[in-house]
Amino acid sequence: MARDAEAGALAGTVRSTCPYCGVGCGVVAQADGQVVGDTDHPANRGRLCSKGSALAETLKDGERLTRPLIDGRAADWTQALDLVAQRFKATIAEHGPDSVAFYVSGQCLTEDYYVANKLMKGFIGSGNIDTNSRLCMASSVAGHNRAFGADVVPGTYEDLELADLVVLVGSNSAWCHPVLHQRLLAAKAKRPLRIVAIDPRRTATCEDADLHLAVRPGADVALFNGLLAHLADQDALDHTWMAAHAEGFEAALAAARQTASQTAALTGLDPADLARFYQWFASTPRVVTVYSQGVNQSSVGTDKVNAIINCHLATGRIGKPGCGPFSITGQPNAMGGREVGGLANQLAAHMRFDQPEAIDRVRRFWRAPNLATRPGLKAVEMFDAVLDGRIKALWIIATNPADSLPRADRVREALARCPFVVVSDCWPNDTTALADVVLPAAGWGERDGTVTNSERVISRQRPFRPAPGEARADWRVLAAVGQRMGWKDAFSWTSPAAVFREHAALSGFENAGSRPFDISGLAMLTDGQYDALAPVRWPVRWAGDEGGRLFGQGGFATPSGRGRLVPTPWRPPAGRIRDQWHTMTRTGRVPRLLAHTGEPRAALSPADAARLGVKDGDLVRIESVHASTVVRATIDAGQRVGELFLPMHWTDEFCSAGPAGRLVNAALDPVSGQPELKLTPVRAEAVPVAWRGLLLHRAAVRPQGVAYWSRVPLSTGHAFELVGSDPLPAGAALTRFVEGLLHPPAGAEWLQLTDAGRGLLRVAILVDGRLEACLFLAAGDGAQLPPRDVLAALLGDKVTDAARPSLLSGRALGGVGATGVKSAGRTVCACFSVGLVTIREAIVAHRLTSAEEIGACLKAGTNCGSCISELKEILRDVHASA
Numbered sequence: 001m002a003r004d005a006e007a008g009a010l011a012g013t014v015r016s017t018c019p020y021c022g023v024g025c026g027v028v029a030q031a032d033g034q035v036v037g038d039t040d041h042p043a044n045r046g047r048l049c050s051k052g053s054a055l056a057e058t059l060k061d062g063e064r065l066t067r068p069l070i071d072g073r074a075a076d077w078t079q080a081l082d083l084v085a086q087r088f089k090a091t092i093a094e095h096g097p098d099s100v101a102f103y104v105s106g107q108c109l110t111e112d113y114y115v116a117n118k119l120m121k122g123f124i125g126s127g128n129i130d131t132n133s134r135l136c137m138a139s140s141v142a143g144h145n146r147a148f149g150a151d152v153v154p155g156t157y158e159d160l161e162l163a164d165l166v167v168l169v170g171s172n173s174a175w176c177h178p179v180l181h182q183r184l185l186a187a188k189a190k191r192p193l194r195i196v197a198i199d200p201r202r203t204a205t206c207e208d209a210d211l212h213l214a215v216r217p218g219a220d221v222a223l224f225n226g227l228l229a230h231l232a233d234q235d236a237l238d239h240t241w242m243a244a245h246a247e248g249f250e251a252a253l254a255a256a257r258q259t260a261s262q263t264a265a266l267t268g269l270d271p272a273d274l275a276r277f278y279q280w281f282a283s284t285p286r287v288v289t290v291y292s293q294g295v296n297q298s299s300v301g302t303d304k305v306n307a308i309i310n311c312h313l314a315t316g317r318i319g320k321p322g323c324g325p326f327s328i329t330g331q332p333n334a335m336g337g338r339e340v341g342g343l344a345n346q347l348a349a350h351m352r353f354d355q356p357e358a359i360d361r362v363r364r365f366w367r368a369p370n371l372a373t374r375p376g377l378k379a380v381e382m383f384d385a386v387l388d389g390r391i392k393a394l395w396i397i398a399t400n401p402a403d404s405l406p407r408a409d410r411v412r413e414a415l416a417r418c419p420f421v422v423v424s425d426c427w428p429n430d431t432t433a434l435a436d437v438v439l440p441a442a443g444w445g446e447r448d449g450t451v452t453n454s455e456r457v458i459s460r461q462r463p464f465r466p467a468p469g470e471a472r473a474d475w476r477v478l479a480a481v482g483q484r485m486g487w488k489d490a491f492s493w494t495s496p497a498a499v500f501r502e503h504a505a506l507s508g509f510e511n512a513g514s515r516p517f518d519i520s521g522l523a524m525l526t527d528g529q530y531d532a533l534a535p536v537r538w539p540v541r542w543a544g545d546e547g548g549r550l551f552g553q554g555g556f557a558t559p560s561g562r563g564r565l566v567p568t569p570w571r572p573p574a575g576r577i578r579d580q581w582h583t584m585t586r587t588g589r590v591p592r593l594l595a596h597t598g599e600p601r602a603a604l605s606p607a608d609a610a611r612l613g614v615k616d617g618d619l620v621r622i623e624s625v626h627a628s629t630v631v632r633a634t635i636d637a638g639q640r641v642g643e644l645f646l647p648m649h650w651t652d653e654f655c656s657a658g659p660a661g662r663l664v665n666a667a668l669d670p671v672s673g674q675p676e677l678k679l680t681p682v683r684a685e686a687v688p689v690a691w692r693g694l695l696l697h698r699a700a701v702r703p704q705g706v707a708y709w710s711r712v713p714l715s716t717g718h719a720f721e722l723v724g725s726d727p728l729p730a731g732a733a734l735t736r737f738v739e740g741l742l743h744p745p746a747g748a749e750w751l752q753l754t755d756a757g758r759g760l761l762r763v764a765i766l767v768d769g770r771l772e773a774c775l776f777l778a779a780g781d782g783a784q785l786p787p788r789d790v791l792a793a794l795l796g797d798k799v800t801d802a803a804r805p806s807l808l809s810g811r812a813l814g815g816v817g818a819t820g821v822k823s824a825g826r827t828v829c830a831c832f833s834v835g836l837v838t839i840r841e842a843i844v845a846h847r848l849t850s851a852e853e854i855g856a857c858l859k860a861g862t863n864c865g866s867c868i869s870e871l872k873e874i875l876r877d878v879h880a881s882a
């Protein structure tokens with residue numbers, strides 16, 4: 001990895017790191033306001049996916065939080081910080097340190113995380129700090145600790161390119177880690193490299209795989225137990241390597257023993273497919289097994305991780321080029337949070353509460369007499385404790401648990417009941433709405449610190465624009481509260497560089513090679529060197545050191561120094577969209593990222609859809625024991641019969657369906673505490689459709705009185721899809737109903753066309769002669785509505801007298817509206833905003849036969865490549881119907 005003293009500075013540009021996913025791509029913020037890929041960053045070498053490509057579009061301050069709020073009213077920082085410190089102190093004095101908690105985020109920079117962890121565990125004296133990374137990768141942490149004695153990803157991204165077999169388990173990398181996926185495909189294009197995708201759903205990733213194993217949800221342990229037994233039966237083990245570097249094989253194999261027919265029955269897989277996968281794994285020396293949320297987000301997640309690692313330890317395929325188990329994180333700095341101890345059951349710098357000498361070591365390093373001596377409450381338990389009153393003061397930083405946690409309604413009730421809730425964030429969301437104190441945070445492009453990606457590379461996030469209003473970095477706010485609570489010296493840093501130096505020094509404190517996480521070689525960085533720090537992989541034990549693969553020659557962090565195979569006896573267990581991220585707090589404000597998928601859809605198999613009497617686009621009610629919701633259905637031949645898939649992103653802000661978290665189980669993995677987010681029993685039924693509607697509005701209103709709505713932001717306003725399951729009312733009730741949809745401002749001019757015979761209602765609202773909103777409702781399930789993007793172009797425009805009739809006339813239904821603009825259709829390529837209609841027309845007009853030819857013609861698919869599988873589908877469809 002090239003070191004570059006000028007790493008932070010190119011003329012007129014600033015190098016930083018993408019804030020979306022654990023791939024951790026380098027970006028360059030240019031003087032012209034564009035954000036492009038950093039060709040020197042080892043993770044991406046200049047590539048970006050659709051989310052990274054749209055980063056510049058997230059830098060709009062419109063709805064940002066810019067001042068502290070106390071009880072919803074603007075306050076100054078002194079008032080807010082005094083109040084937070086005073087309420088936390090008073091709560092601790094009356095009820096003890098475990099009556100308060102922090103819930104933080106993989107969005108936090110390492111420096112933010114370090115200060116939060118030091119404040120809670122070191123000085124308040126409670127373990128009650130947990131992170132939303134608990135929902136993402138806690139099972140990997142627990143699995144790594146069990147197998148390696150430390151939370152370490154042994155390999156590097158390069159291993160995916162060097163492998164001859166890459167197994168993707170519960171990992172839709174084409175959508176969730178697109179740049180890494182493109183690196184994998186580029187390697188596959190150059191030489192024989194097999195990809196096996198293990199996923200209950202046929203995702204975009206499966207299109208690129210040589211074999212897709214649609215495993216029964218939660219049955220991954222049975223699948224990898226079967227593999228371990230097969231490797232033993234075929235004598236495909238590395239006994240020499242195991243004799244030198246591993247332990248626990250016999251017990252792990254005994255727990256994994258099952259017949260081939262038992263494996264097929266448990267996994268629901270075709271025995272021939274199983275046999276092919278097992279034979280490929282057994283006969284290929286270079287194998288990487290990648291796993292992410294589909295493995296982690298499970299009540300048996302830790303066992304899944306260890307079942308995978310067992311197969312790698314048993315074959316010695318770890319820490320060597322092209323080999324290894326490889327956990328990929330969802331969040332940009334989940335790894336940094338793990339390094340500082342952001343999880344409730346970790347201490348700091350990868351030290352643990354079950355190591356008495358570590359507790360003493362951290363106590364002495366921090367000079368922290370109150371140091372917590374036992375783990376705190378993990379995310380789901382933490383909010384249970386808020387609900388039942390054990391936690392009375394809570395500080396939430398950079399995360400939206402009101403939407404993202406399981407049983408989201410229960411979380412909202414807990415927040416409403418909690419005597420004191422502080423939320424630090426950039427934008428208002430469903431959690432800030434429930435806070436007593438809201439603290440405006442500096443966001444990406446304004447923050448200054450470090451993040452660690454999934455291959456242990458530490459990169460800088462650098463500021464290149466001022467934070468809006470009074471927004472501040474989280475570490476500064478936490479340190480200010482720590483000082484006000486009485487610990488002036490311990491929280492006296494004046495720069496993020498100073499925080500980082502302390503974090504780096506702690507990692508090397510009394511280490512002497514016993515803990516793999518050691519970045520003490522960075523503890524003496526000057527402020528200037530920190531500013532210029534080039535991406536560097538840990539461990540960094542001395543200045544100029546650079547970490548590589550780990551454990552190839554043993555050296556595990558277990559007491560024996562051996563890697564541990566862990567018995568994972570089978571026990572039955574108790575989604576994401578391409579262009580969206582988490583609860584859409586950032587991506588939901590970028591119109592082109594909602595152009596590909598603008599609403600949450602429940603994917604149903606054709607057989608289930610037929611059984612329920614549901615067509616593509618119809619409404620379905622989905623009901624669990626916790627809640628019910630209404631969403632649109634999409635018919636997906638890749639969905640297993642008897643199961644449906646619902647994405648995680650949407651919230652009450654964007655759709656009447658609200659967060660999927662309302663429905664899901666809170667069953668926990670007994671080791672990692674990670675909740676089961678991938679599997680919840682539900683029932684589904686069709687919801688009748690009486691009418692459909694399209695609303696275009698300058699404001700983000702929340703339509704009332706409809707069975708279903710979803711909102712997509714546009715550059716000119718917002719577009720709403722509406723569906724009603726009751727007939728449209730008549731007379732005065734219709735007027736009230738329309739007002740509930742439009743929320744017309746006082747004095748607005750109202751144009752209306754009603755055609756009761758055809759079941760049509762069209763309304764336009766003008767304010768000062770400009771189009772404020774327009775509404776089109778049509779009775780019936782197959783109702784035709786005008787194309788959205790044509791009418792959206794008119795929002796906010798002066799409407800001339802000549803143009804008024806065309807606003808409400810049927811002319812717009814033809815695809816060309818009053819502006820003469822032709823619709824490009826639903827966006828397929830978000831990077832270059834290329835629509836379905838444009839692509840289909842180009843295929844026909846230019847006789848295109850491949851995704852590459854479409855790329856050459858329209859640029860679609862030539863940036864992040866995550867729409868390539870969809871382009872191939874469109875090609876198939878166009879040619880089939882020719």
Ligand code: SF4
Binds near residue numbers: 019178
């Ligand atoms: S793959 Fe995409 S979202 Fe992830 S870090 Fe790279 S550019 Fe950002």
